Amino acid sequence: MNLLNTVRDRFAAALASMVTDVAPVLEMIRPAQDAKFGDFQANFAMPLSKQLGKAPREIAQMVVDRLEISDLCEPAEIAGPGFINLRLRNEFIAQRISVIAGDDRLGVQLTHAPRNVVVDFSGPNVAKPMHVGHLRSTVIGDAICKTLRFAGHHVTSDNHIGDWGTQFGMIIYGYRYLRDDAAFAENSVGELARLYKLVNTLSDYQSSVAKLPELEQASATLKTQLAVHEVSAGSDDKAKKQLSSIRKQWVSAEEVVKNARTTIASVESELVVHKLSRSHPGIARLARDETVKLHAGDSENNQLWNEFLPDCLEALNRIYQRLGIEFDLALGESYYNPMLADVVSSLKAKNLAIESEGATCVFIAGNDAPFIVQKTDGAFTYATTDLATIQYRREILKADEMLYVVDKRQSEHFHQLFATAALWGMNDARFQHVSFGTVMGKDGKPYKTRSGDTVGLESLLDEAITRARRIVDENDDRRETPMLSSDDRATVAEIVGIGGIKYADLHHNRDSDYIFDWDKMLATTGDTATYMQYAYARICGIFRKLDVDRTTLASKDSTILLTTPEERRLALQLLMFGTSIDGMLQDYRPHTLTNWLFETADAFSKFYDRCSVQDAESNELRHSRLILCDLMARALRTGLSLLGIQIADVM
Numbered sequence: 088m089n090l091l092n093t094v095r096d097r098f099a100a101a102l103a104s105m106v107t108d109v110a111p112v113l114e115m116i117r118p119a120q121d122a123k124f125g126d127f128q129a130n131f132a133m134p135l136s137k138q139l140g141k142a143p144r145e146i147a148q149m150v151v152d153r154l155e156i157s158d159l160c161e162p163a164e165i166a167g168p169g170f171i172n173l174r175l176r177n178e179f180i181a182q183r184i185s186v187i188a189g190d191d192r193l194g195v196q197l198t199h200a201p202r203n204v205v206v207d208f209s210g211p212n213v214a215k216p217m218h219v220g221h222l223r224s225t226v227i228g229d230a231i232c233k234t235l236r237f238a239g240h241h242v243t244s245d246n247h248i249g250d251w252g253t254q255f256g257m258i259i260y261g262y263r264y265l266r267d268d269a270a271f272a273e274n275s276v277g278e279l280a281r282l283y284k285l286v287n288t289l290s291d292y293q294s295s296v297a298k299l300p301e302l303e304q305a306s307a308t309l310k311t312q313l314a315v316h317e318v319s320a321g322s323d324d325k326a327k328k329q330l331s332s333i334r335k336q337w338v339s340a341e342e343v344v345k346n347a348r349t350t351i352a353s354v355e356s357e358l359v360v361h362k363l364s365r366s367h368p369g370i371a372r373l374a375r376d377e378t379v380k381l382h383a384g385d386s387e388n389n390q391l392w393n394e395f396l397p398d399c400l401e402a403l404n405r406i407y408q409r410l411g412i413e414f415d416l417a418l419g420e421s422y423y424n425p426m427l428a429d430v431v432s433s434l435k436a437k438n439l440a441i442e443s444e445g446a447t448c449v450f451i452a453g454n455d456a457p458f459i460v461q462k463t464d465g466a467f468t469y470a471t472t473d474l475a476t477i478q479y480r481r482e483i484l485k486a487d488e489m490l491y492v493v494d495k496r497q498s499e500h501f502h503q504l505f506a507t508a509a510l511w512g513m514n515d516a517r518f519q520h521v522s523f524g525t526v527m528g529k530d531g532k533p534y535k536t537r538s539g540d541t542v543g544l545e546s547l548l549d550e551a552i553t554r555a556r557r558i559v560d561e562n563d564d565r566r567e568t569p570m571l572s573s574d575d576r577a578t579v580a581e582i583v584g585i586g587g588i589k590y591a592d593l594h595h596n597r598d599s600d601y602i603f604d605w606d607k608m609l610a611t612t613g614d615t616a617t618y619m620q621y622a623y624a625r626i627c628g629i630f631r632k633l634d635v636d637r638t639t640l641a642s643k644d645s646t647i648l649l650t651t652p653e654e655r656r657l658a659l660q661l662l663m664f665g666t667s668i669d670g671m672l673q674d675y676r677p678h679t680l681t682n683w684l685f686e687t688a689d690a691f692s693k694f695y696d697r698c699s700v701q702d703a704e705s706n707e708l709r710h711s712r713l714i715l716c717d718l719m720a721r722a723l724r725t726g727l728s729l730l731g732i733q734i735a736d737v738m
């Protein structure tokens with residue numbers, strides 16, 4: 088049950104004869120921010136006042152007179168300029184709790200309108216090390232899939248692996264001419280990653296060397312212009328503006344020169360790399376040629392691709408396994424290669440794609456940049472592949488909805504992609520770019536290692552587990568008799584470490600950037616997985632201590648007694664699970680669910696401080712409190728599992 092929607096439905100009936108479009112009015116009914124305003128508050132009387140030509144309080148009174156909600160709520164109160172405050176009846180809360188006692192779904196029903204949703208997430212690029220950006224996509228995407236499934240939708244998770252891009256040309260070139268055989272034999276994926284980086288470095292170096300004189304010239308010209316303007320320009324606003332614009336251009340031109348010089352210096356300070364550059368002139372073009380050959384079906388390059396791919400995929404799978412994440416499909420970019428020519432012909436036949444400066448492009452109104460589906464040299468693009476993918480998902484997978492969990496820096500791409508797909512005839516499907524921000528270091532820049540490389544995922548997971556192990560050890564050593572064997576501790580450290588990383592990501596609004604902070608992530612108090620996991624174990628401990636069999640708890644009489652505000656608040660929180668699930672799925676924001684978990688855990692801790700279970704005044708009260716404890720444990724287990732986070736009975 089979605090409690091908020093239940094309340095809104097009652098209002099919808101009351102409002103039906105008063106307004107034509109009730110939906111936006113219902114949006115203004117929300118859980119109350121402060122308990123003194125009751126449990127729900129309706130704030131629509133003021134905005135409706137103009138529309139209906141009546142005073143807000145009068146409108147509020149009219150709605151309250153029509154509202155049939157006495158089975159759920161105490162009589163409604165009208166406050167201030169026309170707010171309607173509602174307080175649920177204790178009997179209603181208690182009765183709902185006894186209905187859901189013992190239910191792992193906490194009373195959440197399956198949707199009546201299941202959709203067929205494809206969720207595209209993770210999408211790492213093979214042979215480039217997977218980094219924290221891909222971690223965000225992986226963790227958010229998995230939580231969305233799990234929650235959609237829980238709600239009763241049909242979900243296909245698909246990993247759109249980048250296995251066909253320009254990096255393969257670099258790797259093939261590197262493998263042919265620069266490989267270290269011993270290193271390749273020992274760790275092929277590691278060696279391929281090194282080769283990718285090396286070819287990249289050499290090509291950056293060569294292009295910097297080639298461009299430097301031109302860049303220096305451009306900067307010098309700007310500097311001269313600036314000097315001339317400083318002396319001769321007038322002091323009016325226009326001149327000042329012009330001066331500041333030239334200064335800005337010069338500053339950024341200097342920055343570009345500086346970067347090129349740094350790139351050059353770093354290669355020239357390494358004798359071996361510098362020598363390699365001399366023996367491999369024009370490496371960028373040579374690598375590009377290898378990609379073109381691969382895409383054109385060249386047998387040697389395809390053989391190499393087939394040889395490299397399995398190991399690269401295995402390396403990725405190791406990470407997914409550690410994260411406990413599985414995909415229904417992993418159709419990489421290469422899968423769509425045979426379909427790309429047809430995509431372009433079809434777009435041309437419908438007059439959607441046209442030739443422009445030698446390339447084939449789709450122009451979307453309101454976008455300056457064209458959406459290129461075939462480049463001047465005949466190569467298809469990321470865009471062409473994505474269009475083929477949409478066609479496949481629509482026609483073969485019968486998707487009604489496609490979600491793309493991808494960095495927000497790609498929003499322009501998805502905007503153009505969805506617009507093109509709609510024009511192409513796929514407008515009966517829903518598309519959404521589920522975008523997310525960047526993971527930042529404490530220095531406010533994208534998260535990097537000390538050596539300046541992007542942080543590889545494997546080492547990140549290792550560190551999380553090492554840090555978690557310290558917490559687990561300390562906690563268990565504090566006990567009079569430690570409860571965990573060394574193996575148990577290792578298992579719990581995995582659960583805490585991986586859970587900590589996932590939760591830290593999920594509890595931020597996905598569009599914001601966030602700062603990666605180990606200490607905050609694994610803190611045992613506050614809005615962290617660690618806190619929830621320990622809360623879960625604590626409840627399991629209560630049941631062990633009191634020797635209560637949780638499996639039969641709910642089958643006995645489950646009358647719920649709400650004798651204190653703390654019991655009531657906890658019970659109400661537990662009833663809001665369905666509302667938080669629907670809230671999360673409305674715009675695919677996992678933090679809606681973590682907020683609910685955190686508030687519920689907070690309500691539990693206040694309940695537990697105030698209300699003794701063991702020494703409850705009566706057996707009935709003790710039993711009622713045990714049921715609340717049990718439901719809380721289920722709430723934590725179920726809520727965390729939707730986020731892909733595990734728990735343990737003893738920690």
Ligand code: ARG
Nearest residue numbers: 207210211212247249473493
């Ligand atoms: N491989 C891409 C990247 O690393 C992400 C793929 C996202 N999915 C898609 N269908 N475009 O940026």
